[in-house]
Amino acid sequence: MDSPSRWMIYGANGFTGQLIAREAVRRGLTPMLAGRSAEAIRPFARELGLEGRVFNLDDAREVAAGIGDVSLVLHCAGPFSRTQRPMLDGCLSIGTHYLDITGEYAALEALHGRDREARQANVVAIAGVGFDVVPTDAVAVRLAKLLPSATRLRLAFRGGTLSRGTAITMAEGAGEGGLSRQGGLLVHEPMAARTWQVEHEGWTYAAVSIPWGDVVTAYYSTGIPTVETYLxxxxVAALVMRGSRRLAPLLCLPAVQRLLRERASRAKGPTEMELQEGRTVVWGEVTDRAGHRRGMKLIGPDGYRFTVESALAAVGRVLAGGVSPGAWTPSQAFGAGFVTTLPGVELLQGVGRA
Structure with a gap:
């Protein structure tokens, strides 16, 4: 990344933000580090020899002042259902490019709805530049090209250990149930309403349907009207997820949500060994009304490591001026080939069983 433009990692004290900041410094980059906690940001910035800045997202003027001298913000502070809008508002108000690493479908949908504002402000706005949703988005687009008549897309992934932030986001959405896109419309449904058998290295795995960001991004990237996402x-976990359907109303109660968030806050994320040696797998399949079928599988590094690589690559692309203003999915902004430029990523044809 040769651009001298100043850029910021907001939420740099979080698990993923720290990973990205450390790797940026290792590569000779000098992002500004920012967040809401002075006790966390300032020592971390000093450790890395970077500039640190502290500001909240509660006041639009404070946000605009906090990002006023940077060309781009990489937003890593979730839950994005609460933090995306104020940061994006600030970016649009002063013409600062906006990237984030969300996989939350509501945040991805919200960003897409602000395309006109982004164009008018001459701002590039891209949500999901991490493991959520760069690899799945790329698989979706490649499959759509293989079968242009596709009417149904299924995507599944196998993840790893959760960080504190990801665990809290999942806890807050525990009572919302499942979600898919059917005939172009987002449809709420029970968690684990569907199952899909996928294969990898001679083993068969059971995947259950979950609400994942690709019900938004894959639809906008490909135009395929039915999109289903699986984990x-x-x-045993599949049985628990199906059993939680009856508990969904209880999971939304404030007292239960507090308990879930407290438990989620204990998550520590993957170890250094897991980060370096862990692997993720993404399966994709498209079908059309005539019964034609195409499949694809992506193998890549641990999900958090994937996010570090893809987020930094996305920052470099945007700062280099290669993306037009507007609200984009990762594949719309960078092309389906973007994922193959990342280290440790392999694409294979075929997924396995139906």
Whole structure:
């Protein structure tokens, strides 16, 4: 990344933000580090020899002042259902490019709805430049090109250990149930309403349907009207997820939400060994009304490591001026080939069983 433009990692004290900041410094980059906690940001910035800045997202003027001298913000502070809008408002108000690493479908949908504002402000706005949703988005687009008549897209992934921030976001959405896109419309449904058998290295895995960001991004990237997203889980976990359907109303209660957030806050994320040696797998499949079928599989590094690589690559692309203003999915902004430029990523044809 040769651009001298100043850029910021907001939420740099979080698990993923720290990973990105450390890797940026290792590569000779000098992002500004920012967040809401002075006790966390300032020592971390000093450790890395970077400039640190503290501001909240509660006041639009404070946000605009906090980002006023940077060309781009990489927003890493979730839950994005609460933090995306104020940061994006600030970026649009002063013409600062906006990237984030969300996988929350509501935040992805909200960003897409602000395309006109982004164009008018001459701002590039891209949500989901991490493991959520760069690899799945790329698989979706490649499959759509293989079968242009596709009417249904299924995507599944196998993840790893959760960080504190990701665990809290998942806890807050525990009572919302499942979600898919059917005939172009977002449809709420029970969690784990569907199952899909996928294969990898001779093993068969059960994947259950979950609400994932691609019900938004894959639809806008490909135009395929039916999009379903799945997570590979152990059989016991699948049973628990199906059983939670009856508990959904209880999971939304404030007292239960507090308990879930407290438990989620104990998550520590993957170890250094897991980060370096862990692997993720993404399965994709498209079908059309005539019964034609195409499949694809992506193998890549641990999800958090994937996010570090893809987020920094996305920052470099935008600062280099290669993306037009507007609200984009990752593949719309960078092309389906973007994912293959990232280290440790392999694409294979075929997924396995239906």
């Amino acid at each position: 590979v889980v152990p059989p």
